[in-house]
Amino acid sequence: MYRITLIPGDGIGPDITAATKTVLAATGVDIQWEEKLAGETALREYGELLPEDTLASIRKNKVALKGPLTTPVGTGFRSVNVALRKEFDLFANLRPARTYQGVKSRYDNVDLVVVRENTEDLYAGIEHMVGEDAAESIKIITRRGAERIVRFAFEYAVREGRKKVTVVHKANIMKCTDGLFLAVARKVAENYPQIEFEDRIVDNMCMQLVQKPELYDVLVMPNLYGDIISDLCAGLVGGLGMAPGANIGTDIAIFEPVHGSAPKYAGQNRVNPSAMILSAVMMLKYLGEKEAAARVEQALAEVISEGRVVTYDLGGSASTSEMAGAIVDKMSG
Template sequence: MHKVTLIKGDGIGPSIMDEAVKVIDASGAKIEWEEAYAGMSAFEKFETPLPDDTMISFDKTRVAFKGPLTTVVGTGFRSINVALRQKYELYANVRPAKSWEGVKTRYDDVDIVIVRENTEGLYSGLEHYLTSKKDIAESLAVVTRSGSQRVIEYAFKYARDNNRKKVTVCHKANILKYTQGIFLDVARETAARYPDIQFDEKIVDAACMHMVMNPQQFDVVVTTNMFGDILSDLTAGLVGGLGLIPGANIGDDAALFEAVHGSAPDITGKNLANPAAVIMAGVMMLNHLGEFDAAKRIKTAIEKVVNEGRYVTPDLNPQSKVGTKEMGDAIVGAMA
C-alpha cells in the first residue's frame, strides 16, 4: 500500500481532484490517501497557506498529489509551489505534451517532454531594490554546476528509460555566458556519456521558433528554470492547452504530481472544469510508484474518452453538456 499526501487545492481543485481520486481508486492501484491542505483553503482554516501538518505528511509519505493552489497575497510566500520544490529539492519538473486524436490543433503528432530545472535560475528569489526610491531593481540568476548536473542527468536517463531518441538543451549561453554557459557545458559533458541518445543544442529564442514551425523535431527538452516555464506553456498550446498537461516534480527522495493549470475561480462550483490534466498527473504518479498496470488502465481509458469526444467537458468539445463529474464517471466506465 502506497501512502500519498493528497492536497486538493483551491478553486476547481477539489472538484477535479475528487474525480482523479475516484479514477485512481477504480484502477486497482493500492493507494492510501492522507489528506492535507495548502493555499487559500489552508489559510482560511489554519491562518497559514502551508500548515505544519501538511509538511509533516509530505515528510512521511514523500509523495504528494496536488490540485491547483491560489497564492495568498501578503503572507510572505512568493509561491507555495516554489516553496515545496525548494524545501524537498524537487529539482526536475517534467511536463509531457502529446497530441490527442480527439483534440483539434494545428499539429497531429506532437510528442515533447520538457524537463525544467526547478530550484535555481531567476526563480531563486534573490531580488532587491538598489535605491531607496525603489526605481532600480536587481534579480540574481543562480546556476550551479551541481544543480545543472542533476537535472540534465535526469533528462538523459528519462530519455533512455522511456525509449526516447533525442535530448535537446535550450539555453542562452551566447549572451549569458556564465550562468547559461555552465548549463550548456554540463549538458555537453553529460551527452558524451549517453552515446545512444542523440544530442542537440538550441538557443532558446530560436527553439521557440522551431517548435512552432516544426515541433516534430523535438523529443526531450532540458533547460533552466524560467526558460522551461515558458517552453512548457508553449508545448501545451501545441496540443490543446494546459487542461491536458500533467506535471511531475521529481527529487532524489520525494516527488509531487499536479495539474499545471491554475485554480480557475471563475468556473469554481460550476461542474465545468476538465479533470484530464490532473488524472494524467495521477498516471505519472502511479508509474513513479511502480503501479504500472493501473497507470496503463487509466491512460488507455482517458485517451478513449478524450479521443471519442462525447463525454468530455466543453473546453474539449464546445457542444458538450458533460461536466467534471460525468467525465470522471466516463473514464471509470472506460476502464471497465
C-alpha cells in the same frame, strides 16, 4: 499498498481531485490517501498557507498528488508551489506535452517532455533595487544544479524509451551562466551514447517548436526558459487543461496539474479533469505501476477521441464527474 498525501487544492481543485480519485480507484492499485490542506483553503482553516501537518505528511509519505493552489496577495509567499519545491528540494519539473485526438490543436503529432531545472536561475529570486531608478536580479547557475537536472533528463529518456535530449540555453550571450549549463550538459551526454544529444538557443527553440514540434523529444533547460517553454508546449497540444506536471526531488515527488484554481468555477463540477488525471498517470509511472498508468491514459484518450462524454472545453456538455465515470467505463469495458 501506497500511502499518498492528497492535497485537493483551491477553487476547482476538489472537483478534479474527486474525479481523479474515482479513476484511480478503478485501476485496482491499492492507494491509501492521507488528505491534507494547503493554499487558501488551509489559510481559512488553520491561518497558514502551508501547515506543518501537511509538510510532515509529504515528508513521511514521499509522494503527493495535489490540485491547483491559490497564493493570496500579501501573504509573504511568492507562491505556495515554489515554497513546496524549496522545502523538499524538488529540483526537476517535468511537463509532458502530447496531442490527443479530439482536442482542438493546430498540431497532431506532438509528443515531447520539458524537463525544467526548478531551484536556480533567475527564479532564485535574488533581486534588489539599485538606488531609486534601477533594479537588479542575479542569475545563479551551479555546476551541481546543472548536472543533476541534465542527468535526470537523460535517465528519464532511457527509462521512457525516448531517443533524443535537447539542451536549451542562451550561452551565446550569457557565456558564464548558460555557458556553464551547456558545458555540463555536453559532459553528461557523453555517458549516454545511446541517446541523441543536441543543443538549441532558446529563441530559436521557440521558433522550432512552433514550426516543427514533431522533431523534438526531451528538452532540458534552466528554470526561466522552462517556465516559458512549457507553457508554449501546452499551447501546442490544446492548452493548460491538458497539461500535467510533476516536481521531483531525490526521494520526494509531488504531482499536479499545471493550470490554476479557476475560483469562478469552484464547486460547479463542470471543468476538465484531464490535466489532474494525467498528473496521476505520471504518479503511477513513478510508483512503477506502468500497466495501470497505461490503462488510465488509454481510457482517457478514447473518451476524448469519441467526444461524447467530455466537458465543455472539449466540445461536450458532461460534468467533471460524468467524464470521470466514462473513463472508468472504458477501463472496465
